[in-house]
Amino acid sequence: MTTTPSTPGSAQNRNGDRFHARNTANLNAELLVLQEDEVVRHPCQMADISVGGCAVRVSLAHPEEMAVAVLRVTDTTGEVDLEVAGRLCWNQQTSVGSNTFGFRFRRLMDAKVIDHMVAAGLVTRRQEARTLAGTNIQLRRAHGKLAVEHATLEDFSTTGVRIHSNKELEVAERLLLTTPSGASGSVSVKWIKPSGELFECGCIFQNLNSARAINDALAARN
Known part of the structure; x- marks a missing residue:
């Protein structure tokens, strides 16, 4: 799959959206650096990617000497064949001898490549893995707001939940969520959109106790 620059005004321009790598065993990545007229290959692991850049984990002896490089990414099926030039813009040590580097592409990548990935x-x-649930729950809103008669928790993770509600909720609204087993926790609405006759919304847990209570209850139910 070849890559082409994205159109600046394209509706698919995802310069600010990061997509986290998963199934990294199926992704082969390496940094190619020209050192003394010789191309040196540094195997790496992609952590995330956007049309404007990515983060890679790689062990480098002298990272300050290789600001400019070419990133090559392929997958085991041979359908993804990505090669982009760019510049290392930051690094953070993640373990002994291994760092995570920010890699800014010289040109924006075609968003269709990310769609394919x-x-x-x-x-x-999603940074956190989600578990499907499809469980009826109770949602309690603040006093004065329309009550939610029907709500379903569609999936959950250690950081949040996705819900269908018969009432339109509000972004940043705080809710008390209660599972069929009686476990409860507080969440905050991050986004909401119409879904047929219902409303779909994504929520994040307000604290660690809420996350543990809901995750433990739903994991036991599954």
Whole structure:
């Protein structure tokens, strides 16, 4: 799959959206650096990617000497063949001898490449793995707001939940969520959109106790 620069005004321009790598065993990545007229290959692991850049984990003896490089990424099926030039813009030590580097592309990548990687299950917008639930729950809103008569928790993770509600909720609204087993926790609405006759919304847990209570209850139910 070849890559082309994205159109600046394109509706698919995802310069600010990061997609986290998953199934990294199926992704082969390496940094190619020209050193003394010789191309040196540094195997690496992609952590995340956007049309404007990515983060890679790699062991480098002298990272300050290789600001400019070429990133090459392929997958085991041979359908993804990505090669982009760019510049290392930051690094953070993640373990002894290994750092995570920010790699800014020289040109924006075609968003269709990321679409393909999402469809192939190689990258995902979600940093935390989600577990499907499809469980009826109770949602309690603040006094004075319309009561929610019906709500379903569609999936959950250690950081949040996705819900369908018969009432339109509000972004930043705080809710008390209660599972069929009686476990409860507080969440905050991050986004909401219409879904047929219902409303779909994504929420994050307000604290660690809420996350543990809901995750433990739903994991036991599954």
